[in-house]
Amino acid sequence: MPDENLAQDAVRLALDAGWLLAELYDSRELPGPPREAAPKPLPAHLPGFGDMTPHEKACARTAYLGVGLTRLEAALGTGMPSVRDVQAALAVPGHARDDVRAAVHSLYLDIRDRLAGSDPAAALGFGLGRMLADTALLPTSTEPADGGDAPAGLVAGVEGIRLEATTAPRIAVASAPLARVVITMSPS
Numbered sequence: 001m002p003d004e005n006l007a008q009d010a011v012r013l014a015l016d017a018g019w020l021l022a023e024l025y026d027s028r029e030l031p032g033p034p035r036e037a038a039p040k041p042l043p044a045h046l047p048g049f050g051d052m053t054p055h056e057k058a059c060a061r062t063a064y065l066g067v068g069l070t071r072l073e074a075a076l077g078t079g080m081p082s083v084r085d086v087q088a089a090l091a092v093p094g095h096a097r098d099d100v101r102a103a104v105h106s107l108y109l110d111i112r113d114r115l116a117g118s119d120p121a122a123a124l125g126f127g128l129g130r131m132l133a134d135t136a137l138l139p140t141s142t143e144p145a146d147g148g149d150a151p152a153g154l155v156a157g158v159e160g161i162r163l164e165a166t167t168a169p170r171i172a173v174a175s176a177p178l179a180r181v182v183i184t185m186s187p188s
Contacts, residue, residue, distance in 0.1 A: 010075040011125035013068050014115060018129025020065045021108045024086070026137055029054040030100040032093045055090065058100070062086050069111070078118045081110045 024030070031054055043051075052060065066083040073080040089095060089103040108130075115123035 006075045007119075007121065010072060010119055010122040013072040013075060014119075014122040014125040015129035015132075016068050017065060017072065017111060018126040018131075019133040020061055020068070020129075021104055021111070022130045022133035023137065024058060024061055024065075025101055025104045025108070026134070027054070027058060030058055030090070030095075030097045031055045032095045033091060035093050058090055059087070062090060072122070076115075076119055076122060078114065080114060081107055083107065 033055055034053075049057065049060070062083050065086075069080040069083065085103040086100065086107055089100045092099065112123070112126060115126050
């Protein structure tokens with residue numbers, strides 16, 4: 001069943017890509033690299049994600065997205081765009097937040113259109129990843145989508161979200177397996 005495994009991988013990778021793009025696009029901070037030229041002393045230990053600056057986190061998310069797109073390209077056997085424009089926008093010292101957001105938006109549209117034309121299940125996973133990120137991250141956003149506010153408790157009680165690949169049900173002409181999202185709620 002290697003074809004089914006590749007299809008399941010494609011859905012999962014597309015969901016990840018949708019989430020990461022939404023997370024980057026909605027980030028309140030997308031600063032450029034520091035302008036300082038003086039070298040910093042080496043830290044006592046290798047820094048983890050929590051020790052990174054907002055710029056380093058955005059660069060790490062973009063690099064992770066790039067790896068995911070390469071793997072998605074291999075799983076689907078169709079070309080995927082590169083994250084180079086987003087990386088270039090992030091690398092400009094003193095850039096405007098919207099410069100990065102424009103590059104993320106352009107990449108999002110390119111991926112969305114390619115997936116829609118090549119794999120309906122992966123396209124669905126991609127949109128689902130974006131929607132899940134918007135749902136999970138919107139309550140902390142200062143810029144509500146479409147001019148409306150999400151209820152503050154929209155994601156209250158959610159303990160985890162897990163993607164499970166399944167072969168049924170199928171939607172209309174989609175012949176690849178779809179993804180099922182399992183949301184675990186805390187007892188209240």
